[in-house]
């Protein structure tokens with residue numbers, strides 16, 4: 001199967017960015033973990049990161065008919081973007097929402113997630129390991 005692993009704004013700053021909240025591992029380490037997980041599962045994976053909402057919408061649309069499952073950390077757009085939810089619903093590709101931090105224990109403005117509405121599952125507070133868990137879950141889910 002083929003995965004698309006997507007990350008929104010400022011995830012490229014991992015390692016540097018608020019390490020007490022997001023950990024010391026950088027975006028390169030996240031990409032490596034994702035690639036290793038795909039290899040372990042015998043799956044294909046593409047990674048995409050953007051700081052721009054429209055670029056994320058475009059990438060979701062491009063995945064239509066070409067990708068079996070999406071792992072998405074929309075980062076700050078989680079809490080604001082109806083466009084990302086609509087794009088995910090439009091393509092109908094099963095997806096898991098991932099957050100590195102546990103957003104339920106953070107500010108009020110992080111308590112809303114638009115993409116959660118149609119997600120198969122949400123994984124949060126597991127650091128970058130959450131991406132691996134999301135991929136294992138989707139692999140099993142689609143094997144059924």
Ligand code: DQA
Nearest residue numbers: 010073075076099100101110
């Ligand atoms: C995040 C949580 C969001 O609230 C925040 O805006 C991010 C990262 C996380 O992975 O914990 O940029 O999605």
